[in-house]
Amino acid sequence: MIKKSSIISLILITTFCIFLIFYQSKKEIILPKFYFSQLLKPLILVKDSIKDFLLLKQENAQLKKQIFELSLKENYYSSLVQENKRLKEILSLKEQRKDIVAIGKVISKGSTKYLKTIWIDKGSAHGIKKDYSAVTTNGLVGKIVSVYPESSEILLITDPNFSVSVRIERSRAEGILSGKGDKCVIKYIPLEEEVLVGDRVITSGLDGIFPEGVIIGAVKSSDKRKGLFQIIEVIPMQPENKIEEVAVIKRG
Amino acid sequence: MKKLIKWISLTALTLLIQSLILIFTGIKTNLFFLLIFLFIVDYYFPKEQKKNISPNEVYPLIFFAFIGFIEDLGQEIIGPSIISKSITGYLLIKITNQFFFTWSPPFKGIIIFIFTLLDEFISMVIVMSFFNLDFEHFVLLKEIFIRALINVPLGLFISWGRP
Numbered sequence: 325m326i327k328k329s330s331i332i333s334l335i336l337i338t339t340f341c342i343f344l345i346f347y348q349s350k351k352e353i354i355l356p357k358f359y360f361s362q363l364l365k366p367l368i369l370v371k372d373s374i375k376d377f378l379l380l381k382q383e384n385a386q387l388k389k390q391i392f393e394l395s396l397k398e399n400y401y402s403s404l405v406q407e408n409k410r411l412k413e414i415l416s417l418k419e420q421r422k423d424i425v426a427i428g429k430v431i432s433k434g435s436t437k438y439l440k441t442i443w444i445d446k447g448s449a450h451g452i453k454k455d456y457s458a459v460t461t462n463g464l465v466g467k468i469v470s471v472y473p474e475s476s477e478i479l480l481i482t483d484p485n486f487s488v489s490v491r492i493e494r495s496r497a498e499g500i501l502s503g504k505g506d507k508c509v510i511k512y513i514p515l516e517e518e519v520l521v522g523d524r525v526i527t528s529g530l531d532g533i534f535p536e537g538v539i540i541g542a543v544k545s546s547d548k549r550k551g552l553f554q555i556i557e558v559i560p561m562q563p564e565n566k567i568e569e570v571a572v573i574k575r576g
Numbered sequence: 577m578k579k580l581i582k583w584i585s586l587t588a589l590t591l592l593i594q595s596l597i598l599i600f601t602g603i604k605t606n607l608f609f610l611l612i613f614l615f616i617v618d619y620y621f622p623k624e625q626k627k628n629i630s631p632n633e634v635y636p637l638i639f640f641a642f643i644g645f646i647e648d649l650g651q652e653i654i655g656p657s658i659i660s661k662s663i664t665g666y667l668l669i670k671i672t673n674q675f676f677f678t679w680s681p682p683f684k685g686i687i688i689f690i691f692t693l694l695d696e697f698i699s700m701v702i703v704m705s706f707f708n709l710d711f712e713h714f715v716l717l718k719e720i721f722i723r724a725l726i727n728v729p730l731g732l733f734i735s736w737g738r739p
Contacts, residue, residue: 330633330666337641337662341655348653349706355654364595371600 463561640665660698
């Protein structure tokens with residue numbers, strides 16, 4: 325059943341509102357807008373903070389990833405720069421020495437546990453033969469002990485099986501240098517020869533294998549207490565764990 | 577007086593929840609219609625009607641208009657929601673007064689859906705008629721439809737087990 329009072333109320337409300345809306349549409353009445361959300365400003369701040377936090381977390385993860393990628397790239401570029409530098413040095417060495425046969429890149433460490441050797445990616449196909457010397461810009465590395473068409477094995481100067489005829493650059497005293505694991509020793513230099521710590525050791529070329537004048541290392545110490553000869557410890561100029569490219573030169 | 581405080585508090589709470597939903601999710605809802613529905617559930621469902629304890633219809637109409645006014649305050653145009661809430665509230669009272677309806681959950685769901693649509697539609701028509709506002713009609717209809725759909729489960733929840 326429809327009540328009169330309620331119908332009248334509804335009509336009154338509607339009519340009043342229609343008038344109100346009409347005058348608002350004509351801009352004759354402008355009512356202020358209530359921003360309820362302003363009352364909830366602290367909550368909005370909390371919401372924004374949470375949103376910011378999540379965004380920052382995400383951004384942080386992305387940046388970390390980017391840093392990692394960039395550091396990888398940087399390492400790669402820095403290794404390229406180093407390689408470029410080394411290759412330039414080797415090339416300058418090749419220009420200086422006309423007896424260089426090939427320049428090889430070290431591809432692996434020695435395959436046997438008895439010998440201290442390294443392998444390079446150049447072999448007989450590139451003119452390399454057994455007993456050729458291997459050098460870097462720092463000095464003598466060793467000699468070729470086995471040759472294959474596309475690779476060669478180099479016996480390092482620190483191997484006990486290695487020996488070379490050497491000379492103390494300053495005093496010109498001659499002796500035989502051989503490997504001793506991680507260093508080298510010079511034998512057969514008489515006690516009366518003056519050998520000082522830091523003297524440079526070069527090849528003498530008397531063995532017919534190594535060309536004359538290739539730097540090997542520097543004198544670390546000299547022991548005159550035993551026998552007729554001094555025992556001179558030599559530190560190689562070229563650390564064996566930092567060999568990356570070598571130049572192979574013909575027999576002396 | 578207690579009832580007045582209760583319903584004013586519920587209005588404030590509805591406004592708060594609606595604003596929070598808007599702030600946190602960006603979804604515009606029509607929870608004020610649910611408030612009207614809750615009011616009618618409380619005072620006009622057949623059980624109460626049979627007991628003859630339902631209030632007269634003028635005060636509820638004023639309450640519906642008040643709800644509409646609160647809603648309009650946030651819209652910058654006072655009037656459209658007052659009219660729509662009053663009309664839908666009144667029609668809802670008339671529907672609940674009919675004894676031949678069985679207020680099963682599906683029926684309640686349909687009623688909530690249709691009346692929310694009606695409420696939104698009246699308000700939309702008034703605004704479109706009086707103001708030169710541009711609307712993307714399809715988007716607007718979609719929004720209205722979604723608001724009506726959201727109200728269905730919420731309306732069923734607040735009127736669960738009643739009558």
